[in-house]
Amino acid sequence: MSKSIKQLSVFLENKVGRLGDVTGILSKAGIPIRSIELVEAGDFGILRLIVTETERAKELLEAGSFSVKVSPVIAVEIAHEAGCFHRIVSLLAAEGINIQYAYTCHGGPLGIFILKTDRVEMLRAVEVLETDGVKVLDAI
Amino acid sequence: MIWNQAESASREEIESTQLKRLQETARRVYAVNPFYKEKFEELGITPEDIRSLEDLQRLPFTRKQDLRNHYPFGLFCVPMSEVVRIHSSSGTTGKPTVVGYNAHDMEVWNEVMARVYTMSGVGPQDVVHNAYGYGLFTGGLGFHYGAEKVGATVVPASGGFTDRQLMLMRDFGATVLACTPSFALHLAEVASKAGSEFRKDYKLKVGIFGAEPTSEGLKKEVAKAWGIDYHEVYGLSEIIGPGVSCSCRQSDRLHIFEDHFLAEIIDPETGEPLPEGERGELVITTLTKQALPIIRYRTGDITSIVKEPCGCGRTHARMESIVGRADDMLIVNGVNVYPSQVEHVIANAEGVTLNYQIIADKKGHLDKLEIMVEVSEEIMTDNLGELERIRKEIQASLLNNLYINADVKLVEPESIERSMGKAVRVVDKRR
Numbered sequence: 001m002s003k004s005i006k007q008l009s010v011f012l013e014n015k016v017g018r019l020g021d022v023t024g025i026l027s028k029a030g031i032p033i034r035s036i037e038l039v040e041a042g043d044f045g046i047l048r049l050i051v052t053e054t055e056r057a058k059e060l061l062e063a064g065s066f067s068v069k070v071s072p073v074i075a076v077e078i079a080h081e082a083g084c085f086h087r088i089v090s091l092l093a094a095e096g097i098n099i100q101y102a103y104t105c106h107g108g109p110l111g112i113f114i115l116k117t118d119r120v121e122m123l124r125a126v127e128v129l130e131t132d133g134v135k136v137l138d139a140i
Numbered sequence: 141m142i143w144n145q146a147e148s149a150s151r152e153e154i155e156s157t158q159l160k161r162l163q164e165t166a167r168r169v170y171a172v173n174p175f176y177k178e179k180f181e182e183l184g185i186t187p188e189d190i191r192s193l194e195d196l197q198r199l200p201f202t203r204k205q206d207l208r209n210h211y212p213f214g215l216f217c218v219p220m221s222e223v224v225r226i227h228s229s230s231g232t233t234g235k236p237t238v239v240g241y242n243a244h245d246m247e248v249w250n251e252v253m254a255r256v257y258t259m260s261g262v263g264p265q266d267v268v269h270n271a272y273g274y275g276l277f278t279g280g281l282g283f284h285y286g287a288e289k290v291g292a293t294v295v296p297a298s299g300g301f302t303d304r305q306l307m308l309m310r311d312f313g314a315t316v317l318a319c320t321p322s323f324a325l326h327l328a329e330v331a332s333k334a335g336s337e338f339r340k341d342y343k344l345k346v347g348i349f350g351a352e353p354t355s356e357g358l359k360k361e362v363a364k365a366w367g368i369d370y371h372e373v374y375g376l377s378e379i380i381g382p383g384v385s386c387s388c389r390q391s392d393r394l395h396i397f398e399d400h401f402l403a404e405i406i407d408p409e410t411g412e413p414l415p416e417g418e419r420g421e422l423v424i425t426t427l428t429k430q431a432l433p434i435i436r437y438r439t440g441d442i443t444s445i446v447k448e449p450c451g452c453g454r455t456h457a458r459m460e461s462i463v464g465r466a467d468d469m470l471i472v473n474g475v476n477v478y479p480s481q482v483e484h485v486i487a488n489a490e491g492v493t494l495n496y497q498i499i500a501d502k503k504g505h506l507d508k509l510e511i512m513v514e515v516s517e518e519i520m521t522d523n524l525g526e527l528e529r530i531r532k533e534i535q536a537s538l539l540n541n542l543y544i545n546a547d548v549k550l551v552e553p554e555s556i557e558r559s560m561g562k563a564v565r566v567v568d569k570r571r
């Protein structure tokens with residue numbers, strides 16, 4: 001898939017210390033975490049991660065008995081100013097493209113907005129954004 | 141076609157044969173084997189106390205552990221000079237169980253296997269591809285000699301070597317496949333790589349499957365994958381090997397060869413007999429075995445038995461395909477639950493086999509059931525709502541199919557306690 005980056009999703013039970021187990025595995029292996037988001041539903045949650053070495057991180061986490069899923073997500077560059085999130089969201093909404101979830105990633109003078117659309121809509125979403133001059137990243 | 145008239149005898153004839161043979165068997169074991177003599181004496185009975193089939197309940201149970209305790213030949217009832225064959229089960233825990241046959245027992249075994257083949261519509265015109273393992277395991281040789289007895293051509297393929305097996309099946313024109321259902325499915329999967337029309341290269345019409353617990357789903361899948369009639373065989377080496385019972389063309393239930401095996405269904409907890417048609421533990425007494433007769437063997441398998449005559453013309457009682465294992469049975473708010481059923485429900489709901497554990501506990505006066513399901517790579521997703529949907533779907537299928545109200549919890553891989561590499565299926569905290 002062109003113009004997408006890879007995100008790791010890790011299944012976590014709501015137990016003390018499990019988040020630390022994940023970050024511990026990555027830190028021991030010297031893999032920097034670019035972005036991290038935890039979402040929960042009752043007894044379990046999903047930890048979403050953007051890291052520099054996706055495949056190696058996946059192997060290490062699986063060896064540590066975690067269920068890991070790699071999925072493509074869209075990363076766009078945004079300026080630190082009012083209205084920039086709104087612009088992206090409304091561009092996609094105007095095309096009827098649903099955003100399943102979104103979060104941000106910091107680093108450098110500009111911010112990065114990470115979003116997930118339905119898989120079949122991804123190519124179109126990237127096209128819509130780029131046509132309007134939004135910078136879509138293929139690596140972060 | 142029915143191999144032996146005995147299979148369609150009247151109920152009275154069956155029972156009078158059974159009583160006569162039960163009395164002979166009781167006399168034999170009591171007279172020659174100290175283990176049985178001691179057990180009879182403990183209960184204050186002698187073989188002369190067996191006057192009707194109901195008196196069977198006065199006889200002692202025999203368990204797998206008894207065979208292990210008398211390893212290797214302690215329960216044999218003929219001199220070793222008379223024994224012509226030994227088979228043995230691979231014991232995953234402790235000593236293996238060893239079984240022996242004299243020439244008469246071999247005839248009995250071949251006879252019941254000939255009935256199995258005939259019931260499956262197999263005769264002299266057929267080529268039987270026998271992919272049950274040959275060796276200490278009873279499957280290979282049991283199916284082998286039975287096929288010879290009905291005059292079929294046997295290909296003693298044994299296990300493994302999938303590609304070569306498929307070549308032999310094609311080149312020799314196998315019409316009958318005898319193996320475990322999972323191997324049959326594996327063969328079909330590999331064969332189908334030759335294209336969707338692969339079946340035209342084969343002449344298979346019948347499969348005779350057994351030797352492992354099998355869900356209804358797997359049976360249908362195997363029958364469809366090969367486009368064949370599915371016949372199921374039940375047996376265990378302690379009793380004879382394959383050939384205790386087999387399903388006919390008219391019924392999914394398996395006819396028990398009642399002139400050789402006396403079957404009972406008991407409550408696994410109390411040991412009391414259950415009414416006809418109810419599910420409980422299958423207990424078998426051999427009626428004609430000589431080298432290793434067995435009195436009231438606790439198979440540990442859960443099934444039910446009905447005696448009404450079958451549309452196929454046979455009158456021998458029919459048992460259900462094994463529903464589960466007695467050791468695993470849980471009673472939850474009065475409902476019997478077997479882990480194998482829970483496993484099937486989960487597999488049907490999600491299309492994949494997931495590791496699970498059933499935890500039974502008390503909440504006030506009521507039983508409470510919690511089922512942990514490991515989130516494997518197959519069902520992992522980045523979508524929280526999707527995981528919650530899976531959880532609810534499993535919960536709803538358990539309620540709809542097994543009438544149990546369970547709380548399903550998704551847990552991390554490898555988080556369910558293992559024992560000897562296998563997940564511990566049941567934890568009963570009520571005990």
Ligand SMILES: [Zn+2]
Nearest residue numbers: 388450452454
């Ligand atoms: Zn029948």
